Amino acid sequence: MAELARGMRSREYSSEEVTRHFLERIESGNGRLNAFVTVTADRALQDARRADADIAAGRGGALTGVPVAHKDIFCTSGILTTCSSRMLSNFVAPYDATVVERLAAAGTVLLGKTNMDEFAMGSSNETSFYGPVRNPWDEARVPGGSSGGSAAAVAARLAPLATGTDTGGSIRQPAALTGLTGMKPTYGRVSRYGMVAFASSLDQAGVLAQTAEDAALVLEVMSGFDPRDSTSVDARVPAYSRELDAPVKGLKVGIIREFLGEGLEARTRDAVESALDAYRSLGAELVEVSLPALPLSVPTYYVVAPAECSSNLSRYDGVRFGHRCEDPKDLLDLYTRSRGEGFGAEVKRRIMTGTYVLSAGYYDAYYLKAQKVRSLINADFRQAFAQVDVLMGPTTPTPAFGIGEKVDDPVTMYLNDIYTIGANLAGLPAVSVPCGLVDGLPVGLQIIGPHFAESRLLAAAHAYQRETDWHRRAPQGWA
Amino acid sequence: MTLTRRDVENIAHLARLQVTEEELPVYVDSLSRILEFVEQLGSSETDAVQPMAHPLEEQVQRLRPDEVTEADRRELYQRNAPVVEAGLYLVPKVIE
Numbered sequence: 332m333a334e335l336a337r338g339m340r341s342r343e344y345s346s347e348e349v350t351r352h353f354l355e356r357i358e359s360g361n362g363r364l365n366a367f368v369t370v371t372a373d374r375a376l377q378d379a380r381r382a383d384a385d386i387a388a389g390r391g392g393a394l395t396g397v398p399v400a401h402k403d404i405f406c407t408s409g410i411l412t413t414c415s416s417r418m419l420s421n422f423v424a425p426y427d428a429t430v431v432e433r434l435a436a437a438g439t440v441l442l443g444k445t446n447m448d449e450f451a452m453g454s455s456n457e458t459s460f461y462g463p464v465r466n467p468w469d470e471a472r473v474p475g476g477s478s479g480g481s482a483a484a485v486a487a488r489l490a491p492l493a494t495g496t497d498t499g500g501s502i503r504q505p506a507a508l509t510g511l512t513g514m515k516p517t518y519g520r521v522s523r524y525g526m527v528a529f530a531s532s533l534d535q536a537g538v539l540a541q542t543a544e545d546a547a548l549v550l551e552v553m554s555g556f557d558p559r560d561s562t563s564v565d566a567r568v569p570a571y572s573r574e575l576d577a578p579v580k581g582l583k584v585g586i587i588r589e590f591l592g593e594g595l596e597a598r599t600r601d602a603v604e605s606a607l608d609a610y611r612s613l614g615a616e617l618v619e620v621s622l623p624a625l626p627l628s629v630p631t632y633y634v635v636a637p638a639e640c641s642s643n644l645s646r647y648d649g650v651r652f653g654h655r656c657e658d659p660k661d662l663l664d665l666y667t668r669s670r671g672e673g674f675g676a677e678v679k680r681r682i683m684t685g686t687y688v689l690s691a692g693y694y695d696a697y698y699l700k701a702q703k704v705r706s707l708i709n710a711d712f713r714q715a716f717a718q719v720d721v722l723m724g725p726t727t728p729t730p731a732f733g734i735g736e737k738v739d740d741p742v743t744m745y746l747n748d749i750y751t752i753g754a755n756l757a758g759l760p761a762v763s764v765p766c767g768l769v770d771g772l773p774v775g776l777q778i779i780g781p782h783f784a785e786s787r788l789l790a791a792a793h794a795y796q797r798e799t800d801w802h803r804r805a806p807q808g809w810a
Numbered sequence: 811m812t813l814t815r816r817d818v819e820n821i822a823h824l825a826r827l828q829v830t831e832e833e834l835p836v837y838v839d840s841l842s843r844i845l846e847f848v849e850q851l852g853s854s855e856t857d858a859v860q861p862m863a864h865p866l867e868e869q870v871q872r873l874r875p876d877e878v879t880e881a882d883r884r885e886l887y888q889r890n891a892p893v894v895e896a897g898l899y900l901v902p903k904v905i906e
Contacts, residue, residue, distance in 0.1 A: 425886045518865040532865065561872060562864075630848040641825060648826075650899050655892035661902050663826070671828025676836075679827055683818070683837065684844055686825040700851050702861035707854060709862055741840050742847045758865020782866060 332397055332491040332545040339396045340386060346396025350379040350440050353398045357442065357489045360809070364465045366474075366483040368403045369411050370443040378440040385438055393548050393572070395438030400490040402481050403444035404451055405431050405536075406525040410441075414527045415459035416449045418653045418673030428525025429557045430494060430536050437552045442490050446480030449675045450644065451501055451529045453477050454747040455737065458677040463734050466509060467806040468772055472731040475505030475747075481539050482509040487809040492540040492549055496526060498533045499632050500726075500751025503763035506539050507726035507775025510765045510804055512792060513539045514546045517782045518758030519564035521550075522557035530639035531562075533632075533755040542802055543764065543792035547571035550785065569786050577790035580614030583719040588621045590724035590750050599774045602767025603725045606776040609798055610723070610791075620719060622711035627704050628752040633745055634688050634701035635756070640678075641685025647673060680741060709757045716781040721791060723778050725750055726763040730772035750777060760785045764792045765801040773801070811845040813838055 339346055354372050361367050375398065382396035406412050406424035408431075413419045427435070435441070448458040456464040456479025466474040467487035474483040478495030482505035485493050495502040497515035506513025514537045521536040528534060538549045551572060556565040586607065591600060611617055649655040649669025656672055659665035674682070688697035715722060728749060737744045754761040759782060763775035776795075780788045796802050813821075818837050822829040829837060884897060893900040 422890055425883065425890070519869065558872075558874070562869070564866065564869065565872075624854065627851060627854060630851050633844060634848050634851070645826075649892065650901055651887075652890035652892075659902050662904055665902055666826040667823075667828040670826055671830075674827070676833070679829070679833075680837065680840055680844075682825050682827060683821045683841060687821050687841070687845070688848075690821075690824060697848065697851075699861055700856065701848070702863075703856035703859040704851050704854055705862040706859050707856065709865070740843075742843050745847075756862075756865075 332540060333542070333548060335491055336393055336395065336397050340391045342386070346379040346382040346386070346440060347376065349396065350375050350398050353442055353490060360487055360489055363470060364467060364483045364487055365462055366445055366464055366480040366487070366489060367400070367443045368413055368415060368446050368461050368480070371410060371441050375440050375442050382438045382440060392438055394434070394552060396440060397492070398440040398442045398490055399434055400442045400445050400481060400484050400493040401431060402447055402478050402493065402495050404447060404496050404527045405494060406527070407431050407441070407444065410444065412444065413460070414450050415447045415461055416674065416678070417460045418647050420460060420654065422652055426525060429522035429559065430553050431525065433552055445484055445493055448477035448479065449678050450527065451477040451496055451498055452640070452677050452681050454500070454504060454744055456480065457734065457738055458675055460675060465734070466731050467809045468509065469731065472733055472772070473508070475508035475731065477501040478505050478539060482506060482511060482513070485511055485539050485541065486806060488805060492538060492545055494536060495539050496534055496536050497755065498530050499636060499755050500748040502537045502539060503726050503751050503761060503775070503777060504747060506763040508731040508773065510773030510801065510806070511539050511541060512543050512546050512762065512764055512802060513537065514550060514762040514788070515754065515760065516550060516554060516785050517760045519562050520554050520760070520783070520785070522560040522563050524557055524559040528643040530636040531643060532639060533636060543762070543789050543796055544572060544575060546762070547575055547789045566783065571786050571789050574786040575790050575793040577786065579610060579791055579794040582615040582721065582791065584610055584615045584617045585620035585715050585719035585722045586617055587625070587722055587724045588619050589625045594728050594749065595725055596729040596769070598769040599725055599727070599729060602769065602774050603776055606766040606795065607723060609795060613794055613798065618719060620715045620722065622715055624704065624707040624711045625753050628708055628756055629745055629749055631701045631704045631708065631756060632748070632752045633684070634697050635705065637681040637685035638689050638698050639685070641682045641689065644678070644682055677741070705756050708753060712753070712757045712759060721778050721780050721784070721787060723776060726775035726777040730769045730774050754779050758782065760788055762788045762792050764795060765804070767801060768804070773804070811849060812842045813845070
């Protein structure tokens, strides 16, 4: 993408030409992958012509004219914003999310909206009302989730980059399973305004791209204070793309002991260990660290996230927007039937889990307990970062699994996020970097940093990408 | 924790969700499994631990002046409403 933007600025080709190229790829490839819910071709060409005029007038920036796909969780003014739910299948957003607004102001071109797990609840993109997304590396497998459409689109070169959101791993896990660089910034770094809420204390927007350099260029535009998000952090955003060359020599890397044990598939572990060796060769100092409370992150998450979800999703009542049932006989019938029809099975399961753990008599045993364990996990991270600069480990326990393989057992599905959830619970930035192929399927190395250490993570990822070419590999037939 | 049909019916009612007869046993099973799974939280000692309120401990909730900042965009917003009349959202009759 960075080269693409440079080519446009040096007038080797126009944004309109680049945009037409991607629109054609979407046209021919999306039928197989189901990565897009909405393609905004007219809008894309309009954006591209404006970008070309800006470049001609000498006003082109790092992202001017670059096509982008937004996860369909971000509100886009005048464009369908479905969250891949029947509930919002008729919802035309009346305003732009801050992320959308900032990327538009930077001159990007809107290609369309990508498929996702319904309301971002899922790890396989199989809970979408619009059907599962297929992994371009093997179309019988999932691309991961919940930002599965964004991941499949970038991996298959239908878009040079895409936005995503990460509540428990929804950027990093699909990035790992499709061979991409995916980053979730610190909680509060990117505005949540206009991003449909799932679990507000965990939700954070980020990016899926081919390289750490691309991710840096996008994140420095997306990030920053926004008074319209009450948890947005008012702190300076470094120019990530200018700090990519920070040396890895002397970097203290903590290897999380709890992440390399039981449950990690052997060849995924081999790929991660080779990546760790590469960091050792680059002069990083590797030490093993233990975060004893971390194995409790999945059960903690599956109390906290459903609790927040049940509260956030109470807004869908069939009255002001969204799906409404036919001929409601009274107000209760209107609520229960509109919600029963509008939400899919996994969303209903999470709303009910959340309702239960927040209900009288169970609140202390579940919700309060989970928030205390969350404190313990947070303290473990804090202690680890007193000794090391970054933490490393696998992003996922296995490469991509088959479509339909895990849908019947929610607990097995939830365990896909075993390595990613900790960063969300503690609000930490984390990036997944492609680090190998297992039977032709990509796997990822995860790098987690202390709050606001995005630059350090991106520089570490960039250093690895200068030594390796995993991030350059494209799925067969999609190069 | 094993839930009964009654439990799930009650939760669904609290959540204002219609759950069909066919869906009910599926939720009894999966919600029971989820609750059983999260019960491992009980294994950790947390008596002296404060519950976590915010991922960034030093972050303080901002206050803003109590001023109107939004323009009136009722018509635009109501374009997404299922039924409106004279600028009002319509629901089934609540008071006879």
